[in-house]
Amino acid sequence: MLLRSGGTNGGPALGELHRRLKWVALVGIVGLLVLAARLWQLQVMRGEGYFVRTVSNVVKERYLTSVRGKLLDRNNVPLADNRPAFSFYVTPRHFTPAVGAELARLLGLSDDELQRVLDRVAVGRKRDARMPIVVLEDQGRDRAARVEQALGRLPGVEVRHEPYRYYPQGALAAHLIGYMTQMTADEADRFLNKGYDPNELVGRYGLELAWENYLRGKKGIERYAVDARGQRLDEKTAATLIQGERVIGAVPGANVILTIDAELQRMAEKAVAHVPAAAVVIVEPRTGKLRAVVSRPSFDPNVMTGHLTKQEYELLRRDPRKPFVDKALRATYPPGSVFKFVTALAALEDHHATEDEGILCTGAYELSGTTFKCNATHGKVDLIGAIQKSCNVYFWKLAERIGLDRIAETARLYGFGVPTNLGLNGDAGGRIPTKAWYEQEQHVKYKIGYATNAATGQGDVEVSPLQMAMAYGAIANGGTLWVPQVVERIEASDGSEITSPEPKIARDIKVPADALDIWRRGMWKVTNEAGGTAFDHGYVARVPVMGKTGTAEIRTKRKKEPNERNIEDWHPTRSHAWFAGYAPAGDPEIVILVFIEHGGSGGRVAWPIAKEILEGYFTKIHPVAAPEGKKPEAARPVAPAPAAGKKPEAKKPAVEAKKPVVEPKKPAPDDDLEPIDGDD
Template identity: 30%
Template structure:
């Protein structure tokens, strides 16, 4: 019996000793002796992440707007590094030796056995030089990547840019992103990030003693392929977008053009703009800081983040709501006499008009007419107090998409300003105010703030005679050209189609024989409305919105030129050129017409004439509003408003009339 237990003890001891020897040997191989680590990393197998190319972005005619180009990241496994010629490596990759040494030290601190990025985004030329000498640098290898490239440097605010993820994004992603990954930061790149980024793959390659790849391990049996990102077909017309950016050069403002029958955005111009290639590659950080510090704020996306008092372009909406409420018929006339009088105050008009009907009021932009119309809707709505009348009026304005986001497929949209009755209760006291206290709203001034995108959307709704499609910039996704269903839904503005003809006729006469005669194009009936929005920080903003042709409209447009004065002087001709470019694919009018716009500089501080001759003002500075990168609305008023004259014509308008 004792012999049995003795044999059992000996056998257990032998097994235990063998296990301890095996553990000790593994510890020595893996921790103490780095020869086997070198063998594993450099002589046998290397695990590489295969980064997928991001989806290519096209315009509506399949022209490439964003594509990919190869770049290379220099990686290092610190424990595998042997003495090497540091000066040579730094020369090959064009970095300072001190900076390189600091990065290598950080990589060692991060992990001696894990690969770390040492230098990012090496160009193909740099990689070609490095590859010839890579065998001299044990522990270093190259990781293939792709970066964005913009063959036609337009639409920077639409397309957006990408950047490396930070620790917070990695934490929130729950494993979707890792250190060194890139993510969309703005524009379409951000809105469609999950579709554009694709899916990472893994590749295992054999490496020889000279740090050279020898092919896939086991014929790629254990590799996983990267899945490229989905392509995006945008609604932009690249040629129209480029032309719009040329027209807005040296100007602050926006141009937004929409196809009314689909809600597809044809042009989305924010001025000033920038070359999207500036925010790509190793110089991205420096360029970003320069753009960020630019007092003209080129990174500010004016079409969806700037908000302006709409001015006279608000009048067609007022006329349509008044009809829908059954309070004003198209034939009803209101007196003018140079302005709308309430108490001892006057809402001044551009001219002394005779009593006008609705169509004439739009054609001649009569402020007095809309003072009376606003009073009728707010104070004289049968069975309602002024506060209730205002709430009804506000609800109808809200249905037009004013005071709320359009839900365009871009991030960081603002909803604009549409004051509530609670604001006026606070200003004047509950039940102590009526239309005369807020009469500025009747002509699109006061506390209203509308983005250029909302303006264009309002015009699309009028073009469609009562509805719009949600404006959007991506019309199809992937090879199957998937269309998001919400972009095919009609959104009603709450006004019946039978009320539109009189308003549309009035808007047609604005261009053919009214305040926007400068925008007239033979054989293309344009319906539009000029506006001059008051700006407390400088010269008023020039605004125009319209659509064309009158029947079966193909384009709706809104143009805002900040600090440029009358709507007819700058915004209307820009819109007219954009319309002609889109519908005819060329400009047929005299060259001076477009040259005046293309050569004008209307930046804050510039002094310009109606003919577009510019002379920088001595000692001029950017205005406060422009310096902050924001366009401000008219400050709170107490019922007074004296808008600029919309009927005045310039030398160019007279020349255009003579040519017609």
């Protein structure tokens, strides 16, 4: 016994204390012995019974997936939907290589596929070996049935019925819609904190990413009990094992209804299908609502969402056209002559230009020792003629008068240089150079050549096709620059409205009405009168269209990247072709912007595509009767047959003939200044 009499140390008063202390110790020991006896009873006497009843049962918790909201076009055509499918789950704790082999045999998995399954199990094992992790998703009914029948031989494997994301229109509007992927190990923590299941797909790009929070809904939870072999126990047994609610229902995600018109989108995509790379933006100038946004090349979101193989990914990655970059929203390019409205409006507003001032275009322009070539020798032209024929000399003159910073100031008014706030795919701001930018950031001395370059949308000016479309929207509606809008309405799964964003105005531009009128009359001639850069390549008879073409030179000769793919018809040194315009002229309903990357001439390449889309729009989507007779005939003495693009035989050779003369000579004693031979 540890207790020994401590009487020798204590005074007489301690004696009684010590006697009682021993009693206290005795009571304590008896108390602990009672516990030991109870332990004996539970563990030794009844232990076997408890063991049998507990060892095999395990409670599992799993998320009940909420059905993801749909993406619908303005007419409720589904662009992103869910289809019934099965997922195979594995609980890493019960998984053995033999199970993997059996699964592979059963499903005929390739070594690659099996490796992917094993990788996922390894990741799951690291995270929580008791948590089922998805190894194969989006499986068909027959595979599910095969696995289900063999579950006895596949401990730890489960088959769950889980709808899978699916894009019924295939690659239609792929950049806009985006796609989903599994979360990576690095992001997992962040997502798990937000209540995601590690197996879930997350919106990765496009609207799937931007509206993730609305689309995903809220997951439910189901708790259930399984025995040692992973077999689910019946409800009655489960009730004795699980405390509280066993099922908390999921809340389905909200449906996002877009301003996009799937039919128009399809039309636009079809119209650019024959070029290697392009962007099309169609927007309502009355509201800023986007009706179609095309970026080509793209991808099939169905493939991207969980079915992308290494080879397919390699193929996309090695594509020099960069299929993962949204060319309408994210990429920026020199705009060429479609940008000239900035110069014209600035000069008119400052009274540095008038409608009828004639300037002589000799086909060349001398500027501090460098000769710049115009795209043709236009002779004496007035401002409207300069717009119609896209005479560079005229605009260079204006640029000399107003200077670079005035151009930049006006450009910014029209939304260039800053993102449009669409909030999608990294919506780009582009670049509008100023004197300060050259001197402070580029550390070069400002030259007047920078102003003349900017005046025709060349040099360091870069804009996104979306920005250009919005700017032409402002020209069409008399000065209201809209924030582009792609979401019309958000509805809960039961159809009740959650929100519908109002169109937002970015800026009311105070543009003098007469200046705008002059530019518009110039645009009218571009598409409606002989000699117009567009008219010579086609004419829309159904509605009056106005617009401006642009052919933007490429500054840098680009190097081929190692192992990039060869793409047919892809000439990375060719100019970019632009067309921006709207229709109908008097009461603009849609603005259309067509951009063909390295497509060549704006009039010859971009305009016929815009024309095809406009004709489609006004026959199928908003049919208007073709006005008999009047303007079309009167306005087009030269090219009578509107038979798609190829009729102006008379004009074409002339333009083509000029090109070779123009292109090879860039005398460039000063290689910063680019001779412009831009527009046709």
